[in-house]
Amino acid sequence: MKFNISTLRKYNHKKIRNIKDKAIKKILLGFGLTAVIFIILILVFLLIEGLPFFFEGDGLDFFTGDVWDPSSPNTPRYGILPMVLGTFLVTLGAIVIAVPIGIGCSIYLAEIAHPKIRETLKPIIEILAGIPSVVYGFFALVILSTWIDKIFNSTTRLNALTGSIMLAVMMLPIIISLSEDAIRSVPREMKEASLALGLTKWDTIRGVVVPAALSGITAAVILGVARAIGETMTVLMATGNAPVISFDMLSSMRTMTATIAIEMGEVPFGSTHYHSLFAIGIVLFAITFIVNFIADRVMKRFREKY
Amino acid sequence: MKWKTIKEHIIYSLLRLSGLFIVCALAILLFYILSGGIGKISWEFLTNFPTNGMMSGGIFPMIMGTLSLMILTMLIALPLGIFSAIYLVEYAKPGRFTNAIRLAVHNLAGVPSIVYGLLGLGLFVVFLGFGLSLVSAAFTLAIMILPIIIASSQEALRAVPQNIREGALALGSTKWETTYHHVLPYALPGMLTGSILALSRAAGETAPIIMTGAAFYMTHLPSSVFDEFMALPYSIYTLATQSSNVEATRPTVFGAILVLLLIVLFMNLVAIIVRNYYRKKYRW
Numbered sequence: 226m227k228f229n230i231s232t233l234r235k236y237n238h239k240k241i242r243n244i245k246d247k248a249i250k251k252i253l254l255g256f257g258l259t260a261v262i263f264i265i266l267i268l269v270f271l272l273i274e275g276l277p278f279f280f281e282g283d284g285l286d287f288f289t290g291d292v293w294d295p296s297s298p299n300t301p302r303y304g305i306l307p308m309v310l311g312t313f314l315v316t317l318g319a320i321v322i323a324v325p326i327g328i329g330c331s332i333y334l335a336e337i338a339h340p341k342i343r344e345t346l347k348p349i350i351e352i353l354a355g356i357p358s359v360v361y362g363f364f365a366l367v368i369l370s371t372w373i374d375k376i377f378n379s380t381t382r383l384n385a386l387t388g389s390i391m392l393a394v395m396m397l398p399i400i401i402s403l404s405e406d407a408i409r410s411v412p413r414e415m416k417e418a419s420l421a422l423g424l425t426k427w428d429t430i431r432g433v434v435v436p437a438a439l440s441g442i443t444a445a446v447i448l449g450v451a452r453a454i455g456e457t458m459t460v461l462m463a464t465g466n467a468p469v470i471s472f473d474m475l476s477s478m479r480t481m482t483a484t485i486a487i488e489m490g491e492v493p494f495g496s497t498h499y500h501s502l503f504a505i506g507i508v509l510f511a512i513t514f515i516v517n518f519i520a521d522r523v524m525k526r527f528r529e530k531y
Numbered sequence: 532m533k534w535k536t537i538k539e540h541i542i543y544s545l546l547r548l549s550g551l552f553i554v555c556a557l558a559i560l561l562f563y564i565l566s567g568g569i570g571k572i573s574w575e576f577l578t579n580f581p582t583n584g585m586m587s588g589g590i591f592p593m594i595m596g597t598l599s600l601m602i603l604t605m606l607i608a609l610p611l612g613i614f615s616a617i618y619l620v621e622y623a624k625p626g627r628f629t630n631a632i633r634l635a636v637h638n639l640a641g642v643p644s645i646v647y648g649l650l651g652l653g654l655f656v657v658f659l660g661f662g663l664s665l666v667s668a669a670f671t672l673a674i675m676i677l678p679i680i681i682a683s684s685q686e687a688l689r690a691v692p693q694n695i696r697e698g699a700l701a702l703g704s705t706k707w708e709t710t711y712h713h714v715l716p717y718a719l720p721g722m723l724t725g726s727i728l729a730l731s732r733a734a735g736e737t738a739p740i741i742m743t744g745a746a747f748y749m750t751h752l753p754s755s756v757f758d759e760f761m762a763l764p765y766s767i768y769t770l771a772t773q774s775s776n777v778e779a780t781r782p783t784v785f786g787a788i789l790v791l792l793l794i795v796l797f798m799n800l801v802a803i804i805v806r807n808y809y810r811k812k813y814r815w
Contacts, residue, residue, distance in 0.1 A: 242705050242708075243705065245705075245707065246705035246706055246707045246708075249707045250622060250706070250707070252614075253614055253617060253618040253622055254618060254622070256610075256611060256614035256615045256617075256618055257614075257615050257618030257619055257622070257623060257632055258632065259611050259615050259677065260615060260632060260635040260636040260639050260677065260678065260681065261631060261632055261635040263635075263639060263650075263674050263677065264635045264638055264639050264642075266650060266654060267642060267646065267647075267650045270649070270650050270653035270654050270658070271646070271649060271650070271653075273653065274649070274653045325549070326549045326552050326553075327549075329545060329546045329548075329549030329550075330546070330549040330550050330552070330553055332546055333546040333547060333549060333550045334550065337543060337546060337547075338550065342550075346550055346553065346554070348803075349553060349554055349557050350553060351799070352557060352796065352799070353553065353556065353557055355728075355731060355732070355795055355796065355799050356560070356735070356792065356795070357734070357735020357736070357737070357764055357791060357792075357795060358735070358736075358737065358738075359735065359737045359764045359767050359768050359791075360560075360564070360735070360767070360788055360791065360792060361560075362768070362771075363767060363768075363771050363784065363788060364560055364563065364564075366771055366772070367771070367781075368563050394556050397553060397556075401553070425535070425539065426539075427538075427539045427542060427543070451641055454643070455641075455642070455643025455644065455645070455646070456643070457643070457644060457645045457737070457738035458737045458738055458764075458768060461768075462768065462771065462772060482643060482645045482738070485645050485648075485649065486645060486648075486738055486741055486742075489648075489652070489741070489742050490741065490742070494657065502649075503649055503653070506645070506646055506649045509643060509645070509646060510642065510643075510646050513641055513642065513643055513646075514638065514641070516641075517637075517638065517641035521637070
């Protein structure tokens with residue numbers, strides 16, 4: 226092989242290209258790790274700022290106490306039960322409203338609606354999903370609460386029911402779009418086999434399509450629930466925020482998210498109260514983590530099936 | 532048989548009704564926001580500072596705050612998200628390590644926004660000493676929308692046919708040359724669509740910025756990225772709930788909501804147009 230300057234240059238050039246390629250690979254690996262780093266940072270900072278509470282405050286009272294009164298000068302109490310119950314009831318209310326409407330609408334979109342209606346409904350659902358939560362919160366605060374007040378004669382103008390209804394509207398886009406995907410991914414042959422056996426369309430939907438898509442629909446609902454549990458502004462503006470234990474949906478309630486948002490602005494850095502809010506953050510993180518994990522599992526099972 | 536058809540009609544109507552509910556929900560919401568806010572929108576409202584305890588005047592600093600926050604957030608989130616996705620789709624080899632990254636992205640997407648606020652407060656405001664500032668809030672929002680950007684970028688990259696990569700590699704391109712010259716150009720529109728949608732979510736987000744730098748009232752625009760700022764969503768919240776005279780500030784709130792909605796919906800519209808344009812242009 227003849228060896229001259231130009232082949233040498235080419236050789237070098239190739240070498241540089243390869244070195245560059247390897248360097249870029251390393252850099253990209255660094256970028257790839259960002260998500261891992263951030264999830265670890267979330268955990269670390271929740272623990273750094275939250276754990277001191279359990280050394281300073283009463284850890285047992287935190288989980289079992291039914292009084293949240295951190296600003297009391299003599300005996301501050303940090304029981305999160307009222308907020309856990311508030312989050313639970315408001316979310317439950319939202320589920321009761323959103324699940325039937327959401328599943329109904331997704332069946333309608335996937336199986337019944339005329340393609341033209343479908344093409345108009347889909348962007349509407351996308352717009353609903355894009356509206357900021359503070360706008361929903363304002364609507365609940367100013368308009369929805371007045372309606373609820375008139376219909377139910379509630380004692381407090383802002384109450385859990387208002388929050389539930391507003392949360393349900395916010396959950397609907399998630400539930401509908403994910404359930405619709407699930408229903409659409411049911412194999413066509415299954416439907417056709419059922420219709421060929423003489424079943425009506427509704428019997429096919431009820432007896433074949435929905436059962437086949439059930440795990441996908443369930444995952445959609447659970448993901449909607451996770452969103453509702455973590456939602457802050459809407460419940461903050463709609464539910465009245467009284468940290469008391471009550472099972473009356475027409476009374477004022479406070480959620481975990483709202484507590485953090487309301488009180489974080491007023492606490493001195495590093496106080497027990499400050500750390501207690503991060504401790505609520507830990508609980509909230511744990512709950513949403515578990516709920517998302519369950520949704521993930523159910524979704525995986527659905528995907529494996531088809 | 533007859534009863535069965537009647538029953539089916541009833542059920543179909545119920546299903547249709549649930550579809551109608553969605554339309555009504557949006558219509559009612561938009562109707563009230565529009566009727567409350569449309570009279571407020573004027574050039575003065577958009578370009579003046581608020582006066583008289585925010586009962587009159589404009590919302591200029593809130594708009595500027597939200598816009599600068601979005602630009603900063605995009606500058607941070609876009610490179611992180613896009614390069615992260617390139618690594619995951621083009622470089623990562625299947626295995627436990629890659630699975631861990633996927634799991635992290637997935638879990639990041641499920642974290643409530645208020646928890647991002649806690650992270651921002653602990654990490655950027657206190658630990659890194661950025662204080663309550665634009666940059667703290669921007670970093671916090673960037674981390675929040677990162678999983679959305681990564682997910683949509685991954686999808687866009689995966690949609691590029693494999694034979695384009697193979698062709699480039701067969702002609703002697705290195706991996707990076709292939710990715711940069713032959714895969715990215717086709718994936719970029721999809722990436723942009725997802726990123727604009729993610730950014731529109733960040734624009735309306737309130738809970739994280741409460742803790743990381745949004746101010747109730749300022750007489751000037753933020754002088755640097757380390758200054759506090761006013762933002763539309765935060766002002767909507769505070770004016771609606773904590774103002775000294777809730778009734779008197781209400782028109783301002785309606786106006787601010789309308790402006791925020793217009794910003795968010797405009798971004799959604801741009802994303803949809805970009806998506807449709809390139810969907811027509813590239814057909815594999």
